[in-house]
Amino acid sequence: MTDPTPVVVPPPRPGLRVALVKPDFGVSGGFERVVDRVERALRADGHEVTRRTVDLPALPRRAFGVDVSEAAWAQAPEFFRYAAAVDAFSGEDLSRFDAVVSTQPPSFAAPHPHHLSLFFHHHRVFYDLEDLYVEAGFASDPDLHREAARRVRELDAPHLDDVAWYAAGSETVRRRLGRFNGMDRVSLFHAGLGVGRSPGDPAVRPGPEAPATPADAPARTGAVLCVGRLEFPKRTELLVAALHRLPGVAGVIVGTGGRHDWIRAVDRHLGAPGVDLDAVDERRLWCSTGLLDPDDPLGVASPTTGARSNITLAGAVDDATLSHLYATAPCVVAPAHDEDYGLTAIEAMAHGAPVIVCTDGGGLADLVTHEVDGLVVEPTGAAIATAVERVLTDRDLAAGLAEGGRRRADATTWRRADAQLRVALALALEHEAVHA
Amino acid sequence: MPADDHRSPDPARDEAARLVGEVADRAEAAAERTDRPPLGRAARAAIDDARGHLDAASRSAGAGTEIPSEARLRQLKQAALVGMRPVTSYQVPFNRDVLAALDRVVTVVEDLASRAEGFDDGLDNQVHRLQAALATLDLQVGDLDADAHDVAGTVDSLVEAVEAIRREQATHGRALAELRSRVDATLRATREAAAAAAAGPGRTTTASADRAAEDAGRPSVTGRPVDPALVRRLADGGRPLELAEWAEVLLPVVEAAAALGPVLDLESGRGEWLGAWVAAGLDATGADDDPEHRAELTDRGLDVVPAAPLAALVQAAAAAPPADRGSADATGHGGNRLGAVTAAVLADVIELDELVAVVDAAREALAPGGALVLASASPRGRRRGDVQWVDPRRRPVDARLLTALALDRGFAEADVIDLGGDTGRSGGGKPRAHALVARVAGGA
Structure with a gap:
């Protein structure tokens, strides 16, 4: 790969004082690695970077001068927590900095005339996931949730207007910014790999990435792999449904989350003797709260006997183990709905594993070209099972997809992401926010 | 879930709904406070100044037709004013018409200024779109360049592979030709040996010798093959x-x-x-x-x-x-x-x-x-x-x-x-x- 040197937008001069603004959710995941990498890239370009974080769990139950009672807070916790965070970020004094780079929402509310937002998503339950959130039953009061969603969008609007430039995490996110906010000051920022392809995890190290596949790569005799948080709407349930159609095929699901017990119960439910997989309402499996309810009409929580399973819930694994699973998986399935980006797919491609995603996978579907560097199928267990079977039985197809995937992954480097970041920062410096 | 008019009262829910509205309203107000006026600072100041003057002028629109109540010699002045009414009675409506006209002019100017701002914003938006496109294009050019290098590399590899196959094929071809030559030689030797065995010791034959006899119109009436050495000598001749x-x-x-x-x-x-x-x-x-x-x-x-x-x-x-x-x-x-x-x-x-x-x-x-x-x-x-x-x-x-x-x-x-x-x-x-x-x- 050659260095994608910008030819139109000159990079910003070195020596800028940059505030990297981020909410602290009290967890450390893939996005935190991305932010770490961004900080290193900014420093490598000669800028002085200061982290400014807002500890969200520590915020009081108070927003814009309004004290919210515990009982009222419990009725719409997502709204009040979010409003309190917007209040906190919008009150930040960042005037001493030359530029601000914000990260997760609502850090875009931090005021600064030269504000670059690394925008990976809105607060999705109030935007693109509003309907699914209600359909799944997460909103105890759907009317209140919809009203809160309307209010959040109003609340966000002026702050989003104030951002000088956006670097969207994917085409999907760029489309959402246009759809919800009419935003056109948007370029792209495709993060590189989260899981290193060589010892030492180059994902957080500057410099060229390691080759995708070492010469002594193990054979792809492992289990069909799925990596991601066990949360709504990752739709891990669809992979479970697919693998029960392929009882001779082993599957491993890596990740933790609030739906762990639910997914295990779904696995038992679908593995019970006599279950007609064609008659299962798969949408109800994944579009639900994931809480085990004995009165659940699907009967997922009901006791079963004689259930068979070909699926291992591996929980959290370290990078070395995950790399090994990627490197030995005959294919990686990413069934999530409307993902912001799809880092899992890129990581799988980098490890030479054919990727299977769904047509409504958002950023995942953006990354994969059907039958070129992966398979894009309908979001059903049957369709995913057929795709897995194709990859397992058609060696030429699998080899072709693996090769295509490697090429795609090779193009998604941190070096390229650094160039995208430079361009976006230069544009943010060139623009002065409307409300400055 | 549709609203249920018969739902039992839920104070916490009602309070939450009220607070959602209150928080949002306050947030909106806070955002508005930081809002920049719709016009540029100088334009806004000029418009505001013009309106201030109009307000001041409107308060004096009746000047020349009324005597303030606290004025000295008010009665006398009032009488004098009444005497001049045929002249001053036109002044007040004139003043008010001028003020109204100026007010409309200011409104029009303000509207025009706003439109100009809007035009600038629209232009800005176009520039934003262009810049976003350029920023994306910028990197896509890099990507395409990289892709072209990849394709060139792949083509080079394919050319090398084809060359290797050609070389291998040539080697096999040579080996095959040698094999054929050896087979031909072996078959020829076998035929000659068989013919020699049939003809008796000291005699050999070849197909061409037989054919030579036939061509000469003299079939091998002896049934014995012609000596190939003789054929060679004759051919040389x-x-x-x-x-x-x-x-x-x-x-x-x-x-x-x-x-x-x-x-x-x-x-x-x-x-x-x-x-x-x-x-x-x-x-x-x-x-x-x-x-x-x-x-x-x-x-x-x-x-x-x-x-x-x-x-x-x-x-x-x-x-x-x-x-x-x-x-x-x-x-x-x-x-x-x-x-x-x-x-x-x-x-x-x-x-x-x-x-x-x-x-x-x-x-x-x-x-x-x-x-x-x-x-x-x-x-x-x-x-x-x-x-x-x-x-x-x-x-x-x-x-x-x-x-x-x-x-x-x-x-x-x-x-x-x-x-x-x-x-x-x-x-x-x-x-x-x-x-x-x-x-x-x-x-x-």
């Missing part, structure tokens, strides 16, 4: 001394073809043609399966391979990559393929099926535009006592047969060149001959 002269006639043709690749001279014999080609500076190699002939040629410093005509041609074709067939490279050179295949004594001393095989093999071995040159005794010289007919293998081959055969087997052009010789009916004189010059398609 029938080898015309004029072969070198014929080479001079044919040299321009062979020289032109040699520009496309090396020359292979089949059944080189005493090397009359091979020597002529080499003397002319051409890259020429001979082929002969007679060890005595090869030894003689080698002693003269000529390059000769031990192979019968067909084996030599198969070997040459196998050594050249398949892609070269029918296409010259950029220099017009036919790669490893032959520029010319020549044979002074071949076309009319072998069986027709072998001749067909030789013509086919030559076509495969020749570079595009390459030439096959086969000399043949003119049948008309047979009755005249032409020395060539001493060769017992010789068969009358009409010139038209040669051209028809070459065109039938895929050559693009076929001509016959008269090599001269005496035409009289009396015996002796120079032998009469002609040569087929056939070219494969392509070339310059």
Whole structure:
């Protein structure tokens, strides 16, 4: 790969004082690695970077001068927590900095005339996931949730207007910014790999990435792999449904989350003797709260006997183990709905594993070209099972997809992401926010 | 879930709904406070100033028609004013009309200023879109460049792979040709051994000797094979001394073809043609399966391979990559393929099926535009006592047969060149001959 040197937008001069603004959710995941990498890239370009974080769990139950009672807070916790965070970020004094780079929402509310937002998503339950959130039953009061969603969008609007430039995490996110906010000051920022392809995890190290596949790569005799948080709407349930159609095929699901017990119960439910997989309402499996309810009409929580399973819930694994699973998986399935980006797919491609995603996978579907560097199928267990079977039985197809995937992954480097970041920062410096 | 009018009262829910609204309203108000006025600072100040003046003026619109209540001598002034009413009564409506007109002007100016701001914003938006597109394009150019490098790398790899396959194929082809030669030799030796065993000790035979007897109209009535050494001696006797002269006639043709690749001279014999080609500076190699002939040629410093005509041609074709067939490279050179295949004594001393095989093999071995040159005794010289007919293998081959055969087997052009010789009916004189010059398609 050659260095994608910008030819139109000159990079910003070195020596800028940059505030990297981020909410602290009290967890450390893939996005935190991305932010770490961004900080290193900014420093490598000669800028002085200061982290400014807002500890969200520590915020009081108070927003814009309004004290919210515990009982009222419990009725719409997502709204009040979010409003309190917007209040906190919008009150930040960042005037001493030359530029601000914000990260997760609502850090875009931090005021600064030269504000670059690394925008990976809105607060999705109030935007693109509003309907699914209600359909799944997460909103105890759907009317209140919809009203809160309307209010959040109003609340966000002026702050989003104030951002000088956006670097969207994917085409999907760029489309959402246009759809919800009419935003056109948007370029792209495709993060590189989260899981290193060589010892030492180059994902957080500057410099060229390691080759995708070492010469002594193990054979792809492992289990069909799925990596991601066990949360709504990752739709891990669809992979479970697919693998029960392929009882001779082993599957491993890596990740933790609030739906762990639910997914295990779904696995038992679908593995019970006599279950007609064609008659299962798969949408109800994944579009639900994931809480085990004995009165659940699907009967997922009901006791079963004689259930068979070909699926291992591996929980959290370290990078070395995950790399090994990627490197030995005959294919990686990413069934999530409307993902912001799809880092899992890129990581799988980098490890030479054919990727299977769904047509409504958002950023995942953006990354994969059907039958070129992966398979894009309908979001059903049957369709995913057929795709897995194709990859397992058609060696030429699998080899072709693996090769295509490697090429795609090779193009998604941190070096390229650094160039995208430079361009976006230069544009943010060139623009002065409307409300400055 | 639709709203349920009969839902039991839920104070916490109601409070939450109220607080959601209150928080949002306050947030909106806070955002508005930081809002910039819709107009530029200078424009806003001017508009505000104009409105201030209008407000002040409106308060004095009735000036000249009223006396303030606290004024001194108010009664007297009032009386004087009344006296002037015919004049001042027009002033107040005039003042108010002017103020109203100015107010409208200010409103229009403000609207125009706002529109101008809006136009700027619209322009900004266009610029934003353009910049976003450029930023994306910028990186896409880099991506395309990288893709192009990847494709170029892949093409290079493919070219290398194809070259490796060609080399491997050539190796296999050579091995196959050698194998065929060995098989041919073995079969020939077996046939001869079998014939010798049938004829008794001290005698050998060959198919050509039998054929020579048949051609001479004298079937092997003895049932015993003819001694091949005798056949060879007779063939040598029938080898015309004029072969070198014929080479001079044919040299321009062979020289032109040699520009496309090396020359292979089949059944080189005493090397009359091979020597002529080499003397002319051409890259020429001979082929002969007679060890005595090869030894003689080698002693003269000529390059000769031990192979019968067909084996030599198969070997040459196998050594050249398949892609070269029918296409010259950029220099017009036919790669490893032959520029010319020549044979002074071949076309009319072998069986027709072998001749067909030789013509086919030559076509495969020749570079595009390459030439096959086969000399043949003119049948008309047979009755005249032409020395060539001493060769017992010789068969009358009409010139038209040669051209028809070459065109039938895929050559693009076929001509016959008269090599001269005496035409009289009396015996002796120079032998009469002609040569087929056939070219494969392509070339310059």
